[in-house]
Amino acid sequence: MSDLTLYYFPGSYYSQRALLALYEKDAKFKHQVVFIHDGDQITPSYMRMNPAGQVPVLADGKKIITESDAIIKYVDENVHTGSTLVPDEISSVGKEVARLRKLISSVRVEIMTYGVLRFQDLSITGLHPIAKPMADIMKKDQGKRFAELRKTLAVLAEKYPDLRDAYNAKIEFATNFPKEFQNRELVVKVLNDVEKTLDEIENILKRVKDEQGISDCWLVGPRFTAADIALATLLDRISFLGLTARYFTPEKRPHLYQYYQRLGTRKSVQQVRSLVLATPRMFILRKLKKASPFVAGIIAAGIGVAVAYSILKRK
Template identity: 40%
Template sequence: MSTSRFTLYYYYSSFCSQKVLLALFEKDCRFNRKLVNLHTGEQNSPDYMRINSDGLVPVLKDGEKIIVESDKIIEYIDKEVKSGPKLIPDPNTSAGREVLRLRNLMADINVRLLTFGVIANQELSISGVKMPRIFLKIISGRSGRDMVTNLERNAVKYPDLRQAYLTKAEKTRRSIDDAFKKENVVKCLDDTERTFDQLEESLQSSQAGVSGKEYWLTGSQFNVADILLAVIMDRLTILGLEDRFFSKSRRPLLFDYQQRIGQKKSVQMLRAEAKKIGPLLLLSSVKSVAPYVGSVSVLVLAVGASIWYLKNK
């Protein structure tokens, strides 16, 4: 068992959790894991809301200190953990300024809207969303509305957290509404397209300034900007959008970049994390919908999810 000073509260499919996991793996940092299952609503439990009033993952605990928000967690890790490479260059250097520019550029990509918007409007996917169909129905259907209802109930049940629950209920309601408005998702995809044009240009500049094949977004050092891009590209691949954003014909350097990041140990560890915890999460998801469906449907869901996992492990 790990005796690390760090404990990470996370969920694998959370985009922000993936960024932090990849940073920890890059830094070769040991940490204790606390899985917060978003499908079963653990992030909205009173105990967790008292850790993070926004009810979001990830959260990093260092002793009694609690750090929330993925970017702040990565910055904290990079400062506190001496092993592994430096992820965030000095902002007063040219490299640091370029990394900051790219982080700000990619921060404008609304990954949440892309994720739930493409799930809700699957005709926007190019190669098909790579998730079990039953999960797509759960995510795009009843679960979001039920979450809003449960948050509103908790606001009454736990008066000390009333405002936190009501704030999250309203944010969740808006996110659901946005995801089902196809025009919002199309605009987000178009905006992301322009961002990827700029990322292709950054790779061109980086390639020209580095001798050899080992080049990343800002040069020879894989850093926090690359962490962000790697996780965004993996999310776009899951959504079946890889041919739109980084195909060999449209953006060859980003296509090559995607092939090369798959060879990095830290990225392989990140992708393996899903395989390791997959059966547990699938079982939890089956249990979470059990109150809404009959026993036969639950059995079909469990079998279907298991077959999907075995095919994709």
């Protein structure tokens, strides 16, 4: 394989799926952070790579793979380390993995995410600190950000005729999507539908544990598969939105609760979570670098020294 490069944003739900797959396969790849809140994903160079203007994107030399499910499949087939993430659907295990991925992907995560950020009272224990700044911006501008995005896209559509259709599709999305996540009734319905999905997941975990006699099983048994990648990102998003108390506790869905605790001990999950927690620092360094590359370098070095000092101090 050529050098792999993943274009992603750490807070992106689907980027997290791609990252988990790469880490699970112990793949060597380059990180290219796409700052979606600054519009990196709608630049002409990025849109030519992925006309949908979305993350993630995997580049393998000149080959481009878009969509997280396609990336997971590509990585699984072409990186010959780690265990198989997508078993052949000819097998019963493969069929079950495919069914579970479809079930979990039926959750309308975008509406759940933006909806809870918009209606913060729907969060049970409060948003994750990283989510607060974005939620506050959404609460203040009341769709202003999407209106500005539409104007920018319209200008780009005129300036780059070869990308006009792609930009117009983005304009349509930026017009319709806010109507959905600003509809409180729809957001509540989506949150209620998650209950049904997780009820089925709870029953599956119980059945696998009882039938296979495995106390620390994953969704289809002892193997961690693409179905677990899908569930891991969903559960982390639920936690991010302060909804764990609603969906899984030792009393409510105990098998799912135990599953989530085990996820926290898995190296790939820890790696992705570390990237998410580092997002605010990435934004700060990006802003500083734009203002003054020299100052950004000094501050980046300072952050590194501070981290090293804190580690030594703990030791």
